[in-house]
Amino acid sequence: xxxxxxxxxxxxxxxxxxxxxxxxxxxxxxxxxxxxxxxxxxxxxxxxxxxxxxxxxxxxxxxxxxxxxxxxxxxxxxxxxxxxxxxxxxxxxxxxxxxxxxxxxxxxxxxxxxxxxxxxxxxxxxxxxxxxxxxxxxxxxxxxxxxxxxxxxxxxxxxxxxxxxxxxxxxxxxxxxxxxxxxxxxxxxxxxxxxxxxxxxxxxxxxxxxxxxxxxxxxxxxxxxxxxxxxxxxxxxxxxxxxxxxxxxxxxxxxxxxxxxxxxxxxxxxxxxxxxxxxxxxxxxxxxxxxxxxxxxxxxxxxxxxxxxxxxxxxxxxxxxxxxxxxxxxxxxxxxxxxxxxxxxxxxxxxxxxxxxxxxxxxxxxxxxxxxxxxxxxxxx
Numbered sequence: 001x002x003x004x005x006x007x008x009x010x011x012x013x014x015x016x017x018x019x020x021x022x023x024x025x026x027x028x029x030x031x032x033x034x035x036x037x038x039x040x041x042x043x044x045x046x047x048x049x050x051x052x053x054x055x056x057x058x059x060x061x062x063x064x065x066x067x068x069x070x071x072x073x074x075x076x077x078x079x080x081x082x083x084x085x086x087x088x089x090x091x092x093x094x095x096x097x098x099x100x101x102x103x104x105x106x107x108x109x110x111x112x113x114x115x116x117x118x119x120x121x122x123x124x125x126x127x128x129x130x131x132x133x134x135x136x137x138x139x140x141x142x143x144x145x146x147x148x149x150x151x152x153x154x155x156x157x158x159x160x161x162x163x164x165x166x167x168x169x170x171x172x173x174x175x176x177x178x179x180x181x182x183x184x185x186x187x188x189x190x191x192x193x194x195x196x197x198x199x200x201x202x203x204x205x206x207x208x209x210x211x212x213x214x215x216x217x218x219x220x221x222x223x224x225x226x227x228x229x230x231x232x233x234x235x236x237x238x239x240x241x242x243x244x245x246x247x248x249x250x251x252x253x254x255x256x257x258x259x260x261x262x263x264x265x266x267x268x269x270x271x272x273x274x275x276x277x278x279x280x281x282x283x284x285x286x287x288x289x290x291x292x293x294x295x296x297x298x299x300x301x302x303x304x305x306x307x308x309x310x311x312x313x314x315x316x317x318x319x320x321x322x323x324x325x326x327x328x329x330x331x332x333x334x335x336x337x338x339x340x341x342x343x344x345x346x347x348x349x350x351x352x353x354x355x356x357x358x359x360x361x362x363x364x365x366x367x368x369x370x371x372x373x374x375x376x377x378x379x380x381x
Contacts, residue, residue: 009128010077011065013121017058020121024114027092029099032106033164033343039112045095054087061125071133078129078143084122086150088115093154096162108164110345123147137367144363164345165352172334172349180353183330186248186320187313190255194312198260199305202267212268219261227322230254251323258319259312266308270301303373310365317358321350 025039046052060080067073096109126147130140160166169176205212225233234250243249274297282296324332331350338346 006067006069007065007077007132010061010125013125013128014062014065016121017061017118020114020117024117025112026114026118027095028110028112029103030108030110031104033108033168033345034341037108037110040095042114042118045091051091051094054091055084057081057083057087058122061122064125069132074129074132078126078133081122081125081129082143082147082150085119085126085147086154088119088122089151089154090159093160093163096160096164100162108167108345109162110164111348137363137370141363141367144359165348168338168343168346168349172346176334176349179329179331179334179350182248182328183317183320183332183354183357186251186255186323186328186330187316189248189252190259190316190320191313193252193256194259194263195309197256198263199267201260202264203271205264206268206271215264216261219264222257223261227254227258227319228325230257231323231326246327248323248328250326251320251328254323255316255319259316262308262311262315263305266304266311267301270304270308271297273304274300299372303369306365306369306372310362310369313361313365314358317354317361321354 021042026042026045027040028037029040030037046055057080060076061084064073064077064080067076092109092111092115099109100107126143130143133139135143154160155166161170201211201215205215222230231250231254234253238250238253278296278300279292282292287295320328320330321332321335324330324336331354334350335347335354336350338344338348338350
């Protein structure tokens, strides 16, 4: 009798992993950064010495679909995903060092399509396993921190130095840190006016339906404008006001305009979700309208507002990369430099930190939302 899978998601991920391992190149090796080079299959990378040990966690991932679902199996599922993700990176660094020993200094070893597909599948297995375990934000952050530590340790020890992306980092070392700081500064500079404008708009929209009918359609229209088009639309009015149409100022203005909708809408939704009997009870205790707002409504609406802030922050981190096209700098400048030079690993050097910043911002604000939620004891809208 055929045994039916207990975890169909794990079964699908396992099939993707096997297909990628067999059909796609795990690494790419080229004589220099501009040429595509040739693909290297996973069998060639994992065939020597102890390299195959790094693939053992994948055996657990492939077995999970046929094991009866429970906390132990789900913990095995998430743990195998973490070790698989770290093991793939270790294998890539190990083989890159082996190739570098006999290759010219200009040669490049890059992650191949197989690596990215398998790495994505392993990380999705971690997310699915964590979800099935029912871990809260603290537990999820702990699992993420473990994965980051296993990969970050390889970076710190120099194990990955011969990979092309790390060679690009070595070439861009002087500007990389400044680009990260500029990127974070753009997001922070947009976040301040977003809160100063968006929160009052949300409060006004909740207090007066007429304001909401006016404000939200306008903000919805702004959201539909492509980012490049919005940067272009800002050139003329900013020039007329004596402000340059390129640089960080128009970037911050555009990011602020994009960020207003989730903040204002979630602020209004959070306040609207406060039960009216709670307000009446506060007024019955002799609280003034100001006291009712700050001591009752704001604490109860805070989880929803933080959810909107999370959406805003993640969105702003991504859009700030596009702002490099108008001279705002940041990690987007490295990405576009790589695009113009046809250097994929230079593009990744800018793109990967953007992804990590967005993931970190999402995790921190999810934790803050959970803490706020635990204080009010009601679900986030």
